[in-house]
Amino acid sequence: MVKNLKRSGLTKENINCAPVMEVVDLSTSFLTAAGEIKAVREVSFSLFAGQVLAVVGESGCGKSVTARSLLRLIDPPGYIKNGWVLLNGVNLLNLTEGEMRRLRGTEISMVFQDPMTSFDPVYTVGRQFTEALMAHEKISQQEAKQQALQMLSKVSLQDLERVFNSYPFQLSGGMRQRVMIAIALAMKPKVLIADEPTTALDVTVQSGILAELKRLNKETGSALLLITHDLGVVAELADRVAIMYAGRIVEIGSVYDIFDHAQHPYTRALLTSINPIQEDGGLTAIPGQPPDMANVPPGCPFSPRCPEALRQCRQKEPEQYIIAGEHWVSCWRAESEERKISGA
Amino acid sequence: MSKYKTVTVISFIVLTVMAVMVIGAPLFTAKDPTGVELTKTLRQPGQGNLLGTDEMGRDIWTRLLYGGRVSLSVGVASVAVSTVLGVAYGAISGYAGGWVDRVLMRIIDALLCLPSMLIMLVIQSMTRPSLTNVVLVIGFTTWMQMSRLVRTEVLSLKEREFVLAALAAGTPVWKIILRHLVPHCSPTIIVMATVGVGHAILSETSLSFLGLGIPPHQPSLGNMLIGGQNQILAGAWWIPVFPGAMIISTVLAITFASDGLQHILMLRNAGIEEGVKKWLKISKEAA
Amino acid sequence: MGRYVFSRLTESFVVLFIISIVAFGLVHLAPGDPAMALYGDQIQKMRPADRERIRENLGLNRPLPVQYYKWISNVLKGDMGRSFMTGRDVKTMLMERFPGTLILSSTATLIIISLTLAIGIYAGMRQYSFFDYASTTVSFILMSVPGFWFAMMLILVFCVGLKWLPSSGFTTIGTDFSIFDMLKHLILPAVVLSFTHMGYYIRLIRGSVAVAKEQDFVTVLKSRGIKNSAIVARHIVRNAMIPFVTYLGVSISIMLAGSIVTEAIFAWPGLGMMSVEAANNRDYPVLMGTILFSGVLVVGGSLVADLFCA
Numbered sequence: 001m002v003k004n005l006k007r008s009g010l011t012k013e014n015i016n017c018a019p020v021m022e023v024v025d026l027s028t029s030f031l032t033a034a035g036e037i038k039a040v041r042e043v044s045f046s047l048f049a050g051q052v053l054a055v056v057g058e059s060g061c062g063k064s065v066t067a068r069s070l071l072r073l074i075d076p077p078g079y080i081k082n083g084w085v086l087l088n089g090v091n092l093l094n095l096t097e098g099e100m101r102r103l104r105g106t107e108i109s110m111v112f113q114d115p116m117t118s119f120d121p122v123y124t125v126g127r128q129f130t131e132a133l134m135a136h137e138k139i140s141q142q143e144a145k146q147q148a149l150q151m152l153s154k155v156s157l158q159d160l161e162r163v164f165n166s167y168p169f170q171l172s173g174g175m176r177q178r179v180m181i182a183i184a185l186a187m188k189p190k191v192l193i194a195d196e197p198t199t200a201l202d203v204t205v206q207s208g209i210l211a212e213l214k215r216l217n218k219e220t221g222s223a224l225l226l227i228t229h230d231l232g233v234v235a236e237l238a239d240r241v242a243i244m245y246a247g248r249i250v251e252i253g254s255v256y257d258i259f260d261h262a263q264h265p266y267t268r269a270l271l272t273s274i275n276p277i278q279e280d281g282g283l284t285a286i287p288g289q290p291p292d293m294a295n296v297p298p299g300c301p302f303s304p305r306c307p308e309a310l311r312q313c314r315q316k317e318p319e320q321y322i323i324a325g326e327h328w329v330s331c332w333r334a335e336s337e338e339r340k341i342s343g344a
Numbered sequence: 345m346s347k348y349k350t351v352t353v354i355s356f357i358v359l360t361v362m363a364v365m366v367i368g369a370p371l372f373t374a375k376d377p378t379g380v381e382l383t384k385t386l387r388q389p390g391q392g393n394l395l396g397t398d399e400m401g402r403d404i405w406t407r408l409l410y411g412g413r414v415s416l417s418v419g420v421a422s423v424a425v426s427t428v429l430g431v432a433y434g435a436i437s438g439y440a441g442g443w444v445d446r447v448l449m450r451i452i453d454a455l456l457c458l459p460s461m462l463i464m465l466v467i468q469s470m471t472r473p474s475l476t477n478v479v480l481v482i483g484f485t486t487w488m489q490m491s492r493l494v495r496t497e498v499l500s501l502k503e504r505e506f507v508l509a510a511l512a513a514g515t516p517v518w519k520i521i522l523r524h525l526v527p528h529c530s531p532t533i534i535v536m537a538t539v540g541v542g543h544a545i546l547s548e549t550s551l552s553f554l555g556l557g558i559p560p561h562q563p564s565l566g567n568m569l570i571g572g573q574n575q576i577l578a579g580a581w582w583i584p585v586f587p588g589a590m591i592i593s594t595v596l597a598i599t600f601a602s603d604g605l606q607h608i609l610m611l612r613n614a615g616i617e618e619g620v621k622k623w624l625k626i627s628k629e630a631a
Numbered sequence: 632m633g634r635y636v637f638s639r640l641t642e643s644f645v646v647l648f649i650i651s652i653v654a655f656g657l658v659h660l661a662p663g664d665p666a667m668a669l670y671g672d673q674i675q676k677m678r679p680a681d682r683e684r685i686r687e688n689l690g691l692n693r694p695l696p697v698q699y700y701k702w703i704s705n706v707l708k709g710d711m712g713r714s715f716m717t718g719r720d721v722k723t724m725l726m727e728r729f730p731g732t733l734i735l736s737s738t739a740t741l742i743i744i745s746l747t748l749a750i751g752i753y754a755g756m757r758q759y760s761f762f763d764y765a766s767t768t769v770s771f772i773l774m775s776v777p778g779f780w781f782a783m784m785l786i787l788v789f790c791v792g793l794k795w796l797p798s799s800g801f802t803t804i805g806t807d808f809s810i811f812d813m814l815k816h817l818i819l820p821a822v823v824l825s826f827t828h829m830g831y832y833i834r835l836i837r838g839s840v841a842v843a844k845e846q847d848f849v850t851v852l853k854s855r856g857i858k859n860s861a862i863v864a865r866h867i868v869r870n871a872m873i874p875f876v877t878y879l880g881v882s883i884s885i886m887l888a889g890s891i892v893t894e895a896i897f898a899w900p901g902l903g904m905m906s907v908e909a910a911n912n913r914d915y916p917v918l919m920g921t922i923l924f925s926g927v928l929v930v931g932g933s934l935v936a937d938l939f940c941a
Contacts, residue, residue: 450642450645450646450649451649453642453646453649454645454646454647454649454650454653454926455649455653456881456884457646457650457884457925457926457929457930457933458650458653458884458922458925458926458929459884459885459887459888459891459925459929460884460888461887461888461889461891461892462887462888462891462906462921462922462925463657463922465891465906465907465910465918466657466658466910466918466922467657468910469909469910469911469913469918470658470913542774542775546775546777549777549779549780550777550778550779550892553777553779553892554891554892554895554907554910555911556910556911566777569777569779569780569783572779572780572783573782573783573786573798573896576783576786576787576791577786577790577791577798579791581787584780584783584784585784587780588776588777588780588783588784591775591777591780592772592775592776592777592780595774595775596771596772596775598775599771599774599775600771603771
């Protein structure tokens, strides 16, 4: 695994380059009968062109909700409570629904988990492709088809006409996901969000899809936000990694920082839980359960499961502390005045 | 969930009150439901007859109670018939599988294509009208839907471990069906049977209204409405209005109860899912 | 596709075959036989020789399969026998009465489709809103009202009270046929037939819209920046229509059953009224013909609906 890490890491260049998207203090909640569920709490990160940020965490930690919040695809009873999602300096959360709609698919796109249920079963995938194109551009059905076929050829699909005219159930899972990626990238978005893009696929197809994503990400220069629970995928694909727990980012840094210099006990637990034999990275190896999100305990949410918890961990949520450069962590163990990020 | 529970509980209370009133009919009226009094014909409600009298001078309130008794019992009894038939047919079909299942299901498809009312008419026209006949006719023409649902469930249940275990232990097949499979289908059976009672009451009243149901001398909610049109045209609105209101409130309570039960027993959208599954099957075959 | 059409056609023929056996069997296996039914109690008073003669004339002394074969081959040749009552050709009678039922049930179906689609889609999109609960309650009430009683109430209001509409028949007797006059006669039966069946459709569409709008692909389409109105119209409604169209095919049999009572109460000259008359007169050839004809209509209808979906 360490071998894979050599190529990554932040360079000076990347840091100086302005981020494509900046997310600051994003909070998303769901109002349920059991009370307010704070699915995402004050999450902040930046996305850079041509780079991959992986968001890692157990299911229910809020990573998918974060992804959907960026596109403002949160349905009631959920709502985005506050924060900024800045794309080219514009706060998406202040846009009208119509303005936001025009950005979806053109500036920010998303690839979803299950490629079976992600397509409308009653239309051909081609029809759904051209529909997406024609929602944004004034082009004819024929022109849209030409664009679509061209894009399909870029995701290593063969027999394009047949794929174009297929109904979703006539394609394999891997093919569907390739079509999905092609549609998402057709309008050359600045940001691509991939929510567990390979989880629902056969293991044999997974690496192909990931390689495709990586290649297209470099080619188009879009920023990729990759949501996953699979640290193997992270090691292969990511430039930077954010670890989420109970709706918060607990540690963020370059893939090198995270894999070799993990600071947060949760990150370390995640890393040790990957059994080299068990490639899917079973995260259940950490003792205890993630907290009930309707009833998050006081203090650090990880403290009940944390082997290194201090007394203050159970009383007060930790501040954020810079370890080095873009690597920071939210843990009392890393406490020190000079490292503290102000206002966090 | 609690909302559905409230609705269901209210519906069952309404139904219980109705059941008590029709079963204990003599306690709530002193009159004879078939007592013709030609001096008191077509009286308006009030004046000694709570809901008025019909063209034969019979007390409508009294007939409503006794007629309700007949109609409710027809509803329950015919559903008992159709449930036994439908569950047995469905369980056998689902358990047997293979070509037996295919043949049995085609037969159901064919029977469902026939308008039930037409079949009831035909059978009723051939037999003498009697309470038992009405019960049997409704029972024998309305079991197919139940059968289909039970069959679908048995089809998936029979592969489950507890059935395989019972088989391995040498339990006879009829016992497996009766002791293991049917009890597991009980939520479906209960919901379908409840819906069925409402339908059966509507069928009975329609048949009786057409003169092919309960014999005319016996009061039933449908019989009370025979000639209702002419009475309306003659201005005696109270003769058809009250039995109709009784039918609607009974069937409505049953409908709400069955809907509530369906939600509580987690069978939401069962019918729709069937439709969607059928569509998926079609689209796959089309390819 | 070709294979699907073929298998669906074979299936339909099998179903029709079973229906013909049911139609035949109902009449021949029922308690008492057609001869007894035809002459009612009189047959008891007849001499055994007369009884035998009648049975022979009707072909009832031959084994059932032979009788069935004779009957079905005649039917396939277009001969459905003659009415016991009027002595007229059953096929001619069916053809005479079919337009009445067709007009009535297609009008009712049009009313059902337009109203229930509007109400069902609106309620499904706003699940658990006031409108949704109101439409559910109204559907339940409509499901619980006996058609003939609803008809009486309409007659009470529109014919007796307001005197706006005629209470029975196809046209006003003694006048020349006019479309306007017929439509006036059609309103009440069509309203009764459509409203008493509307509840199921509203529930069906509402349910399938509610299911369709929760599908993953709706979020995916949104993420591509497709307009909400387009998602609803092109995707949600289109998906929700599938069970609806399938059900419309099946529901022809339900409509036919419903039209029996409706036609009887409004004296609307269709198949339903004819079958009630036939049942009251024990007119078996007519009843068998009606069963078979309804079977063909229903099987054909659901075949068309399924092929339309595919």
